[in-house]
Amino acid sequence: MGKIQHVLMLFLDGVGVGKKDASVNPFFSTEMPSLKELLGGNMFHLRDCRYSSEKTSVTSINTTLGVSGLPQSGTGQAALLTGMNAPRIIGKHFGPYLYSSLKPIVAEQSIFRKLQARKVKCCYANAFPRQYFEYLNSTSRRTTAITHAWLTAGNQLNDAASLETESSLSADITNERWHKLGYPNLPIISPEEAGNRLIHLTKENNFVLYEYFFTDHAGHSQSKKEAIEVLERLDKLIKGIVNSIDYDSMMCIITSDHGNLEDLSTKSHTRNPVPLIAIGKYHHEVVKRVKNLTHIALTIFDLLT
Numbered sequence: 001m002g003k004i005q006h007v008l009m010l011f012l013d014g015v016g017v018g019k020k021d022a023s024v025n026p027f028f029s030t031e032m033p034s035l036k037e038l039l040g041g042n043m044f045h046l047r048d049c050r051y052s053s054e055k056t057s058v059t060s061i062n063t064t065l066g067v068s069g070l071p072q073s074g075t076g077q078a079a080l081l082t083g084m085n086a087p088r089i090i091g092k093h094f095g096p097y098l099y100s101s102l103k104p105i106v107a108e109q110s111i112f113r114k115l116q117a118r119k120v121k122c123c124y125a126n127a128f129p130r131q132y133f134e135y136l137n138s139t140s141r142r143t144t145a146i147t148h149a150w151l152t153a154g155n156q157l158n159d160a161a162s163l164e165t166e167s168s169l170s171a172d173i174t175n176e177r178w179h180k181l182g183y184p185n186l187p188i189i190s191p192e193e194a195g196n197r198l199i200h201l202t203k204e205n206n207f208v209l210y211e212y213f214f215t216d217h218a219g220h221s222q223s224k225k226e227a228i229e230v231l232e233r234l235d236k237l238i239k240g241i242v243n244s245i246d247y248d249s250m251m252c253i254i255t256s257d258h259g260n261l262e263d264l265s266t267k268s269h270t271r272n273p274v275p276l277i278a279i280g281k282y283h284h285e286v287v288k289r290v291k292n293l294t295h296i297a298l299t300i301f302d303l304l305t
Helices: 033-038 073-082 086-090 100-109 111-117 130-136 145-152 160-164 176-181 191-204 214-221 224-244 283-289 293-304
Strands: 006-012 056-061 122-124 207-212 250-256 274-280
Touching (some): 006 191, 006 293, 073 086, 073 100, 073 145, 073 293, 086 100, 100 145, 111 122, 111 207, 111 293, 122 145, 122 191, 191 207, 191 224, 214 224, 250 283, 250 293, 283 293
Parallel strands (some): 006 207, 006 250, 122 207
Antiparallel strands (some): 250 274
16 A cells, blocks of 8 residues: 555544435435445445445445444544554443543554654644533543543644634534534634635644544434434535545545444444545555454554655
């Protein structure tokens, strides 16, 4: 596999590959023209999750990692970030936060730390409100795997000021929720603008990770209305990315940590595989190489170093 200058990871929390059934799978009851265009006019499902074109390749990858039980965010994200089989290390799936014995592993082995050790410029694109920083300073603080990996690699989280300078992105994509958090003057942006901003950030850095967790929230809610709203916004974000990406020097990897949203018949996570969508240079090689969550970090490392 060759080398590339810039990689964007669009991480979708709780998005699996489900049945081709609009009654339970919102991917088949939502208009998603941008994603469908990437997939050759179709939508991935359990019986068909392979597609390849000149610019994009799609496959499904395993999240159970040989451990019984339902995959969870803590261990799934730890595996994705480090390349290590986190659920096997602790003997179970665990989440949403990191299991205590996984914290030092994520701190030392994360893709952020390894890339930065090679002088590769990284960016965790999400911005956080003042309430989250107050929480981090409290005695009850617990962090997700991604936040833990970023902070323990010696980095700072983005705040509201970074949104104003367009150097980060809101977790809700458009900034709309920030008005209720005490930031009435933050401008609302379109999802397409947000996608373009992610590409701009990727051009300024070598590796950018953006986390969209409202997909997991919608899955737990079992609300088709909420699921459709979340997916429509995501599709427009993808449109902005695809319209701005440089296919000769960039790679966008879209994936998840476990299934959930694809099956609204259950409030829990699923054992379904998750999609892996690779857009840009070397996309064929990426989907051939990645078979489960533990292969993602090493693949990104090898692309960039």
